[in-house]
Amino acid sequence: MNRLKYCVTQSGYSAKLGDGVVSQKLDGGASRYRRSLKNVPHSVSVQWVIQEAGYQYLMAFYRVWRRKPNQAFLATLVIDDAPAQDYQCFFTESPTLSSKQGLVFTVTATLEVKPLVEDEAVDDLIVEFGNESDDDLSSLADPLEKLVNVDLPDALENLDA
Structure with missing residues (x-):
């Protein structure tokens, strides 16, 4: 192909x-x-x-x-x-x-x-998250970005002290 x-x-x-x-x-x-x-x-x-x-x-x-x-x-x-x-x-x-x-x-x-x-289980999970959450749906889209750019620097900051 x-x-x-x-x-x-x-x-x-x-x-x-x-x-x-x-x-x-x-x-x-x-x-x-x-x-x-x-x-x-x-x-x-x-x-x-x-x-x-x-x-x-x-x-x-x-x-x-x-x-x-x-x-x-x-x-x-x-x-x-x-x-x-x-x-x-x-x-x-x-x-x-x-x-x-x-x-x-x-x-x-x-x-x-x-x-x-289609992955029906993932679609159902995303819609259920949207129904039950007041958070912005972008938090669901890329949890790795938050982990790397927010949580990790915060954790490393505590180690420098």
């Missing part, structure tokens, strides 16, 4: 999550919702701002993928979780050269992306 070398830019990046939830409008009341499908793919709009060699690479990558479009490729994206992760992707249409300014090329594309496997 080929790996797309370039990461997409953070500006011009959007993802529509595939949720598999179907709603049915009801006369005189709230809609009814139900889960109908699992592993619905995401649709991700991406953008690269690259120089000439990067443009040549990106177009060659697309043409190689186009020979066997049923073969997914790997790209590093942020979709299901905050850290960037590898996803299996497909181009939904050819990339677009959005602009060229001197030696800088801006290329956009839309990718169909297979979702990662």
Whole structure:
């Protein structure tokens, strides 16, 4: 499986999550919702701002993928979780050269992306923490940062005395 070398830019990046939830409008009341499908793919709009060699690479990558479009490729994206992760992707249409300014090329594309496997237990734990805690949820996101940057210096300070 080929790996797309370039990461997409953070500006011009959007993802529509595939949720598999179907709603049915009801006369005189709230809609009814139900889960109908699992592993619905995401649709991700991406953008690269690259120089000439990067443009040549990106177009060659697309043409190689186009020979066997049923073969997914790997790209590093942020979709299901905050850290960037590898996803299996497909181009939904050819990339677009959005602009060229001197030696800088801006290329956009839309990718169909297979979702990662969901960890329902972790999702439940995060939501339960949010429901029961008055703390900022960022304290849940990176407890190691607090340990290294706050707790450890405080502990070392006591040893210097």
